[in-house]
Amino acid sequence: xxxxxxxxxxxxxxxxxxxxxxxxxxxxxxxxxxxxxxxxxxxxxxxxxxxxxxxxxxxxxxxxxxxxxxxxxxxxxxxxxxxxxxxxxxxxxxxxxxxxxxxxxxxxxxxxxxxxxxxxxxxxxxxxxxxxxxxxxxxxxxxxxxxxxxxxxxxxxxxxxxxxxxxxx
Numbered sequence: 001x002x003x004x005x006x007x008x009x010x011x012x013x014x015x016x017x018x019x020x021x022x023x024x025x026x027x028x029x030x031x032x033x034x035x036x037x038x039x040x041x042x043x044x045x046x047x048x049x050x051x052x053x054x055x056x057x058x059x060x061x062x063x064x065x066x067x068x069x070x071x072x073x074x075x076x077x078x079x080x081x082x083x084x085x086x087x088x089x090x091x092x093x094x095x096x097x098x099x100x101x102x103x104x105x106x107x108x109x110x111x112x113x114x115x116x117x118x119x120x121x122x123x124x125x126x127x128x129x130x131x132x133x134x135x136x137x138x139x140x141x142x143x144x145x146x147x148x149x150x151x152x153x154x155x156x157x158x159x160x161x162x163x164x165x166x167x168x169x
Contacts, residue, residue, distance in 0.1 A: 003115055003134055008107065010141035015100065018048070018144050021151035022093070024160070029089050030081045033153030039079055041154050044147045045092050046073035052099035054123070055140055056106065058130050061120040066095060107137055 001009075022045050025031060029042035039047070050073045053064040071077060072086055086092070115134030122130035129139045152162035 002112055004107065004110065004112055007115075007134065007137045007141065008104075010138060011104065011107070011144075014141045014144040014148075017148050018044070018151060020163070021148065021155065025151065025154055025158070026089060028154075028158050030079075030083050031154045031158050032079070032081065033150050033157055037079065038153065039147065039150040040081070041151055042083060042086055042089060042092070043073060043077075043079035044150050045089065045096060046086060047077075048144055048147065049092055049096040049099060050074060051140060051143060052096060052103060055099075055103050055136060058119050058121055058123065058136050059106070059133055065099070103137075103140070 022041055025041040029045075030040045032038050032040050046069060050064070050066055050069050053066040056062040057064045069087070083089075110133060115132065115137075117133045119130050119133060119136055122136075126139075128135075130136045155162045
């Protein structure tokens, strides 16, 4: 297996694992995962969208098309139990899908050698994780997978059963 193929697999598996749970919680998008709050499904979706939009900024120095959502979904933001405080779930999901598709197209156009290229604008404090194109894509996949726990806990909080992670096909 080549590095690019491994990264593609990681992106596909993390996307399937997380977006399936987002779909299951679409009728209860602001369900907190714990009695003390936490990252509810709508916030997780918006946060992942913000991060997807930032990948071309990291790689090429482009502007994040959803940078205006930082105060809602960025690092340090606090999820609130009021869906009207956010863009609609459908708007966020559509934007996420567009940004993920673009990032997959960028990855597809890269060579194995390109994966070792240095990024233009790694996030401050995360220079190591975003030092190269390859690390940046892999970090995006790992980051998405980390947020699965918020979603499984939100499902449990809603009295639903969290499904086991299924392999990507």
